[in-house]
Amino acid sequence: MIPDLQGFGPALAAGTWMTLQLSLAAVSVGLVLGLLGALAKTSGNLALRLLGGGYTTVVRGVPETLWVLMIYYGTVTGLNAVGALFGYPELALDPFAAGTLALGLCFGAYATEVFRGALLAIPKGQREAGLALGMSHGRIFWRITLPQLWRTALPGLGNLYMILLKDTALVSLISLEEIMRKASVASNATKAPFTFYMSAAVIYLGLTVIIMLVLHQLEKRAGRGIARNEL
Amino acid sequence: MSGWDLLVKWTPKMLQGVGLTLELVAIAVVAGLLVALPLGIARASRHWHVRALPSAYIFFFRGTPLLLQLFIVYYGLAQFPAVRQSVLWPFLRDPYWCALLTMTLHTAAYIAEIMRGAIHAVPIGEVEAARALGMSRRQALLHIILPRAARIGLPAYTNEVILMLKASAVVYTVTLYDIMGMARTISSRTYEQMFFFIYAGMLYLVITIGLTWIFRGIERWLRIDAARAR
Numbered sequence: 001m002i003p004d005l006q007g008f009g010p011a012l013a014a015g016t017w018m019t020l021q022l023s024l025a026a027v028s029v030g031l032v033l034g035l036l037g038a039l040a041k042t043s044g045n046l047a048l049r050l051l052g053g054g055y056t057t058v059v060r061g062v063p064e065t066l067w068v069l070m071i072y073y074g075t076v077t078g079l080n081a082v083g084a085l086f087g088y089p090e091l092a093l094d095p096f097a098a099g100t101l102a103l104g105l106c107f108g109a110y111a112t113e114v115f116r117g118a119l120l121a122i123p124k125g126q127r128e129a130g131l132a133l134g135m136s137h138g139r140i141f142w143r144i145t146l147p148q149l150w151r152t153a154l155p156g157l158g159n160l161y162m163i164l165l166k167d168t169a170l171v172s173l174i175s176l177e178e179i180m181r182k183a184s185v186a187s188n189a190t191k192a193p194f195t196f197y198m199s200a201a202v203i204y205l206g207l208t209v210i211i212m213l214v215l216h217q218l219e220k221r222a223g224r225g226i227a228r229n230e231l
Numbered sequence: 232m233s234g235w236d237l238l239v240k241w242t243p244k245m246l247q248g249v250g251l252t253l254e255l256v257a258i259a260v261v262a263g264l265l266v267a268l269p270l271g272i273a274r275a276s277r278h279w280h281v282r283a284l285p286s287a288y289i290f291f292f293r294g295t296p297l298l299l300q301l302f303i304v305y306y307g308l309a310q311f312p313a314v315r316q317s318v319l320w321p322f323l324r325d326p327y328w329c330a331l332l333t334m335t336l337h338t339a340a341y342i343a344e345i346m347r348g349a350i351h352a353v354p355i356g357e358v359e360a361a362r363a364l365g366m367s368r369r370q371a372l373l374h375i376i377l378p379r380a381a382r383i384g385l386p387a388y389t390n391e392v393i394l395m396l397k398a399s400a401v402v403y404t405v406t407l408y409d410i411m412g413m414a415r416t417i418s419s420r421t422y423e424q425m426f427f428f429i430y431a432g433m434l435y436l437v438i439t440i441g442l443t444w445i446f447r448g449i450e451r452w453l454r455i456d457a458a459r460a461r
Binding site for chain 1: 290291294295296297298299300302303306307308309310311396397398399400401403404411415424425428429431432435436439440
């Protein structure tokens with residue numbers, strides 16, 4: 001049951017590649033933001049805690065769609081003004097950069113909570129043991145906290161990545177040439193919207209399955225050598 | 232125009248947008264709950280052939296973006312002459328009904344999954360106790376499992392309502408004037424793009440925080456933490 005794509009197959013494939021690139025770029029930004037957010041929220045400094053709390057509340061309270069549009073259109077005026085100072089009046093974010101930033105921001109806000117939970121799950125005694133051995137705070141973070149953080153946080157981050165993958169469709173609204181946009185263009189050209197939007201849906205489902213398999217492998221790898229609580 | 236003048240002039244329109252957003256979300260999450268009830272129960276079944284169809288439904292609606300689902304319903308269905316000639320065409324041609332239908336089907340998949348989780352979280356001993364007291368399977372489901380599952384699943388359900396509220400912002404793409412749609416239209420008319428984007432963001436923020444408070448109040452009132460499965 002292969003639908004007639006009327007020559008738009010390669011375009012959909014290119015869109016798929018773009019979707020994957022965008023999701024990976026956004027996840028990189030989001031992981032950094034999430035880790036920083038979690039450290040801020042668990043820190044002893046009140047100002048940092050407030051900053052972390054403000055970030056998660058504001059970002060999670062506003063639709064992803066709005067972030068995408070706001071960062072794309074909203075930065076135009078500001079960046080044009082900055083660009084004019086340096087002689088590039090056309091300076092602006094391209095859709096890919098704006099999408100990466102917007103989706104990374106949203107991913108980071110949810111990832112903050114995941115990382116925070118994972119941070120709290122690491123027994124305090126381990127940190128104290130590190131201190132007693134004369135390790136510096138930075139060294140304790142790199143050698144003790146971070147490696148264990150990954151294992152506990154991975155399932156939560158995996159779920160967030162699946163959500164992010166579907167949110168990439170929103171970046172089609174600022175005309176980035178990803179799956180959704182390619183399907184729109186093909187539908188308009190061929191007058192067969194159902195065929196192309198359904199094909200796009202099948203691609204998203206395929207990507208979801210592949211990512212689920214990859215995540216399963218990653219979790220298995222991250223959990224090696226750890227006894228698991230089986231019900 | 233100063234910010235204050237813009238606010239005075241356009242706030243009634245923005246509040247109209249708030250009205251449509253709340254209306255769409257409220258209908259979708261209630262209708263979604265009704266659709267999800269049989270789906271969730273079937274999904275928790277021990278028989279694979281009962282699980283198969285709901286599982287496929289849930290896989291499709293959770294695995295694809297809401298925006299894409301909306302386009303499939305609004306633009307896609309019109310590809311078939313049979314749809315255009317059917318009695319449902321006046322509804323499927325209308326962006327309002329398309330948005331409502333898509334949001335309902337979408338959220339139903341998530342709610343069904345929440346229900347399955349909640350049903351599985353009901354302690355097995357309670358179900359066995361009900362059966363030992365001579366309740367039939369149906370009685371145990373109606374009087375023991377579902378009431379318990381409802382309280383276990385409530386926090387996740389209220390969470391889903393908030394997620395739906397944010398997801399509903401995509402309906403502006405099919406020419407509906409929800410908060411997002413109003414903000415876009417007004418900003419292109421006044422050339423005050425950033426102002427109205429931030430205004431819309433504030434409205435969403437206030438609604439999500441307000442809803443979170445209300446739901447937390449309800450959960451406290453129902454003493455959800457006491458009903459949590461251990």
